[in-house]
Each structure stands twice: as structure tokens, then as C-alpha cells.
Amino acid sequence: xxxxxxxxxxxxxxxxxxxxxxxxxxxxxxxxxxxxxxxxxxxxxxxxxxxxxxxxxxxxxxxxxxxxxxxxxxxxxxxxxxxxxxxxxxxxxxxxxxxxxxxxxxxxxxxxxxxxxxxxxxxxxxxxxxxxxxxxxxxxxxxxxxxxxxxxxxxxxxxxxxxxxxxxxxxxxxxxxxxxxxxxxxxxxxxxxxxxxxxxxxxxxxxxxxxxxxxxxxxxxxxxxxxxxxxxxxxxxxxxxxxxxxxxxxxxxxxxxxxxxxxxxxxxxxxxxxxxxxxxxxxxxxxxxxxxxxxxxxxxxxxxxxxxxxxxxxxxxxxxxxxxxxxxxxxxxxxxxxxxxxxxxxxxxxxxxxxxxxxxxxxxxxxxxxxxxxxxxxxxxxxxxxxxxxxxxxxxxxxxxxxxxxxxxxxxxxxxxxxxxxx
Amino acid sequence: xxxxxxxxxxxxxxxxxxxxxxxxxxxxxxxxxxxxxxxxxxxxxxxxxxxxxxxxxxxxxxxxxxxxxxxxxxxxxxxxxxxxxxxxxxxxxxxxxxxxxxxxxxxxxxxxxxxxxxxxxxxxxxxxxxxxxxxxx
Numbered sequence: 001x002x003x004x005x006x007x008x009x010x011x012x013x014x015x016x017x018x019x020x021x022x023x024x025x026x027x028x029x030x031x032x033x034x035x036x037x038x039x040x041x042x043x044x045x046x047x048x049x050x051x052x053x054x055x056x057x058x059x060x061x062x063x064x065x066x067x068x069x070x071x072x073x074x075x076x077x078x079x080x081x082x083x084x085x086x087x088x089x090x091x092x093x094x095x096x097x098x099x100x101x102x103x104x105x106x107x108x109x110x111x112x113x114x115x116x117x118x119x120x121x122x123x124x125x126x127x128x129x130x131x132x133x134x135x136x137x138x139x140x141x142x143x144x145x146x147x148x149x150x151x152x153x154x155x156x157x158x159x160x161x162x163x164x165x166x167x168x169x170x171x172x173x174x175x176x177x178x179x180x181x182x183x184x185x186x187x188x189x190x191x192x193x194x195x196x197x198x199x200x201x202x203x204x205x206x207x208x209x210x211x212x213x214x215x216x217x218x219x220x221x222x223x224x225x226x227x228x229x230x231x232x233x234x235x236x237x238x239x240x241x242x243x244x245x246x247x248x249x250x251x252x253x254x255x256x257x258x259x260x261x262x263x264x265x266x267x268x269x270x271x272x273x274x275x276x277x278x279x280x281x282x283x284x285x286x287x288x289x290x291x292x293x294x295x296x297x298x299x300x301x302x303x304x305x306x307x308x309x310x311x312x313x314x315x316x317x318x319x320x321x322x323x324x325x326x327x328x329x330x331x332x333x334x335x336x337x338x339x340x341x342x343x344x345x346x347x348x349x350x351x352x353x354x355x356x357x358x359x360x361x362x363x364x365x366x367x368x369x370x371x372x373x374x375x376x377x378x379x380x381x382x383x384x385x386x387x388x389x390x391x392x393x394x395x396x397x398x399x400x401x402x403x404x405x406x407x408x409x410x411x412x413x414x415x416x417x418x419x420x421x422x423x
Numbered sequence: 424x425x426x427x428x429x430x431x432x433x434x435x436x437x438x439x440x441x442x443x444x445x446x447x448x449x450x451x452x453x454x455x456x457x458x459x460x461x462x463x464x465x466x467x468x469x470x471x472x473x474x475x476x477x478x479x480x481x482x483x484x485x486x487x488x489x490x491x492x493x494x495x496x497x498x499x500x501x502x503x504x505x506x507x508x509x510x511x512x513x514x515x516x517x518x519x520x521x522x523x524x525x526x527x528x529x530x531x532x533x534x535x536x537x538x539x540x541x542x543x544x545x546x547x548x549x550x551x552x553x554x555x556x557x558x559x560x
Binding site: 184185 | 491492493494497500501549550551554555
């Protein structure tokens with residue numbers, strides 16, 4: 001059963017009761033704000049509860065504008081990537097932090113009270129939020145573990161073998177995912193039109209994409225006009241090297257807050273039309289990593305069979321805990337062994353830094369997250385030859401190239417397992 | 424004329440295991456025939472190159488469109504679309520591959536030369552669209 005957290009103030013209790021009853025009638029389990037959790041020493045439990053909810057309904061009013069606890073609940077919801085539904089009781093001050101922090105343009109109007117029509121709108125919004133695709137972030141603080149190539153190939157396999165609709169967001173300033181799929185000429189044209197993630201994160205200026213067009217900047221990656229998969233999306237929001245501005249301290253807090261809101265809007269638009277939104281993140285902990293962590297329903301950490309990967313994993317767990325304000329549950333997380341062969345599988349490499357499945361299993365936190373599927377070392381999991389044209393970008397992926405059958409099977413199985421876990 | 428050690432070794436290696444009578448016969452044969460006839464008889468015959476099957480136009484199209492990554496059906500689609508645009512003709516053709524595309528273009532009154540030129544112009548068009556290389560700043 002799906003969980004909803006209802007954030008409200010005591011002054012709005014009647015409306016909150018009506019909303020909770022409507023949601024429960026629609027099959028939701030509702031956890032309302034309560035004095036029990038709103039205690040300084042119970043803050044971690046409050047964040048945990050919000051983090052485990054599918055949606056958060058915020059009852060916006062003058063009382064909630066003045067509430068520090070409601071502000072904490074909204075921050076926890078944002079940091080945990082929860083979908084937020086706003087019900088505006090009508091007396092919310094225009095200068096409220098709620099307007100500045102959340103997109104109140106789609107708020108359900110409760111100024112005439114909690115009438116049936118307004119309550120039905122809230123139930124509808126909750127249903128829509130639950131039915132959208134899952135957001136999956138490819139993350140590892142260590143670089144070179146195969147995040148980008150795996151992201152492209154795992155979900156190309158899900159698209160081609162299981163007809164899944166997939167959207168990628170290239171959130172790495174090095175934009176290797178974009179380079180993997182698109183030729184330099186095409187990338188330049190996209191960049192000239194500002195149809196990259198840089199245009200999304202900039203709320204103002206010449207490079208900004210209008211807010212209503214955010215969902216429309218994705219580039220189709222499967223341009224085949226035939227086949228059963230032509231109706232399923234396979235698209236990319238291209239990366240841009242100018243993203244580095246958001247990794248340095250050159251951008252103001254206001255810029256970052258606007259970037260955060262616009263990124264959430266982009267993810268919401270892509271979720272609405274895809275089975276999965278895949279965020280390829282940069283291998284470090286920056287504002288961009290925060291965007292990925294706060295919007296992701298599920299995190300995939302690829303690891304190479306070497307001990308340094310384990311350090312990256314440990315760091316990742318710390319970073320996620322810091323961003324979300326709570327510990328990561330192993331069900332929200334998948335560890336995927338990448339580039340294994342018979343020697344690394346058996347641990348007979350003789351290398352001091354070799355990492356085996358058994359060692360990951362022995363680590364208390366990661367054992368529950370380690371996927372039984374693994375990706376073997378394969379030559380097809382490399383970049384496409386540069387002297388060839390990929391007029392249809394999906395053709396550069398391993399699934400469309402000749403050979404590498406074990407790798408293709410492994411990719412299909414791993415992608416299916418990840419999408420099952422992400423549900 | 425006496426043979427030196429290297430020549431003697433060469434002969435021993437070549438005729439190893441033969442009886443005296445056999446060797447005498449061989450020497451007589453070598454003396455009586457020309458080099459050309461001896462070589463033709465001794466060396467394995469060259470295999471004649473197998474005659475290639477299929478349509479030479481299709482082979483040429485495959486070679487021209489080889490730099491495009493993807494299945495033949497997609498290449499054929501692109502070729503048809505490009506030729507249709509180039510000749511300003513509506514072609515309701517959905518080819519299964521390059522061979523099928525060539526067959527159906529011929530049926531639509533396109534000459535081999537036009538089809539060949541279409542493939543080359545498609546490659547030039549794609550090179551313009553996708554052919555940029557990464558450069559070091």
C-alpha cells in the first residue's frame with residue numbers, strides 16, 4: 001500500500017482531516033504531521049517517515065507559512081525527492097517561503113473549503129504522482145567504474161528487449177553520455193539551441209529554456225521508423241560542459257535554488273511519459289550530485305572488482321545520508337559488479353586490491369544491495385568507432401552491435417532486475 | 424662438378440627417404456623437362472577466385488553505406504528517403520534491406536547510376552551532419 005505524508009498546522013486541522021479521509025478512501029495510508037514526531041530529538045525519525053512516503057501533501061496557509069516544523073518537513077520531502085502536492089487554503093501570504101521554495105502554480109485551491117471537487121483533485125494528483133516512471137541515478141563517488149557506458153547500455157537493453165520507455169539526463173559536466181550517443185555536429189546544434197541541461201538549470205538569461213518547454217528539450221535516441229519499440233521513448237536531455245559552473249562556488253544560492261526547482265520540474269515531465277528516468281551523475285559530491293540524489297527513487301552504484309571501488313561506495317553512502325538526512329535503505333540502492341571475468345570472479349587474480357563478490361557481501365550495508373546479476377568484461381561495451389556515423393544514436397549501444405552475446409544477455413537481465421528493485 | 428656442403432644438405436632434405444632407383448628416375452626427369460613444366464607439376468594449383476554471387480549494385484551500396492552504424496533495413500530507409508528528396512519524388516517504399524531497396528528503386532524507374540549517386544550523396548549529407556571530429560582545445 002502507498003504511503004502519503006500530510007504536512008499541516010493545527011489551525012488547518014479540519015481541512016487536513018478531510019484530505020486524509022479522501023486519500024484513505026483512495027487506498028493511501030496517511031501519516032499526518034503530529035506532535036509525536038515534531039520534536040527536536042525525533043527529527044531523524046520524522047525525516048525517515050517522510051523519506052519512506054510516496055508523496056507529501058502540504059497544506060499551505062498563513063499558519064504553515066509561520067511554522068518552522070512544516071518548513072523542516074518540506075525540506076525533508078525535497079531532499080528525499082518526494083513528490084509534493086500543495087493544497088492552498090487561500091490565506092497564504094504572497095511573500096511566503098512556500099511560494100519561493102515550491103511550484104505553487106499547480107496548487108489545489110482550498111479557499112472555498114475542502115469541497116469534494118478539490119479533494120478529488122488531490123486524489124488525482126496523488127494517483128498521477130504514483131503512476132509515473134521511476135527515477136534512477138547512476139552514482140559512485142569513484143570515477144571510472146563504468147557509470148556512463150553502463151547507463152547507456154543497461155537501459156538500451158531494457159528499451160530494446162523489454163520495450164521500456166527510457167529518458168536519460170546527462171548531469172555530468174564532462175557529458176560523456178551525450179558524447180556516447182551524439183556526434184559532435186549534432187551536439188553543437190543542440191547546444192546552440194540551448195536545448196541542454198545547462199538551459200534547464202539556468203532560470204534566467206540568454207541560455208535559459210522557458211519553464212513550459214523543459215520537457216520538450218529531450219533528443220530522441222531511437223530514430224528507427226520500424227520495429228515494435230518505435231512507440232516507446234528512448235530520449236536524452238543532453239549534457240553541457242558549462243555545467244561546471246554549478247560545481248564551483250561561482251553560482252549564488254538563489255541560482256542554485258532555482259536550478260533545483262527547475263530540475264525537479266524537468267524530472268517530473270520526463271517521469272510522466274517514461275518508465276524510467278536515468279540520471280548519469282558526475283563522480284564526486286557537488287551540487288549536481290545533490291540534484292541527482294534528491295530526485296532519485298533508486299541509486300545504482302556500479303563497482304569494478306577492485307578494492308578502491310569499495311571506498312567509493314562507502315563515501316557514496318555517507319554523501320546520500322548527508323543529503324537526505326537519513327540512512328539509505330538497501331532496497332533503495334543496487335550495487336552492480338561491472339567488468340568481471342573468471343579470474344576476478346573467483347578471486348584468483350593474486351592482486352592485493354582485487355574485490356570479490358564475497359567481500360561486498362561481507363560488508364553489512366552493501367550485502368542487501370548487491371545484485372546477483374553482473375556485467376562481464378566485454379569489448380562491445382566500449383565507445384563506437386569514431387569513423388562511423390550513428391544517424392540513429394541507439395545503434396552505438398552494445399545491443400545493436402555485432403557480437404558480445406554474454407554481455408548483451410547480462411545487460412538485459414541486470415536492467416530488468418534494477419527496474420524491478422526500483423518499483 | 425662437385426657439390427658444396429650447403430647444396431648437398433639441400434638435396435638431402437629435398438629427397439629424404441627416397442631409394443636410389445627413385446632418385447635416379449627423378450634426376451632423369453628433371454634433366455629432360457623445362458623449369459616451367461616442372462614447377463607447374465610440383466606446386467599446388469592456384470584456386471580460382473570464386474565467382475561472387477548477387478547484384479553488384481547491392482555490393483556497391485553496402486560498401487558505400489558501410490560507415491553508417493546500424494542494420495541494413497535502417498540504411499535502406501535512409502537511402503530511399505534521401506533519393507526521394509533528391510529527385511523530388513514520393514516513394515512509398517518500405518524496404519527490408521539494401522537488396523530490397525535496390526530492387527524496388529529499379530522498379531520505380533531509377534537507373535543504377537542514379538541509385539549509386541544517391542548513396543554517395545547520402546554519405547556526403549551525413550558527413551556534413553554528423554561528421555565533425557572531437558578536437559583538442
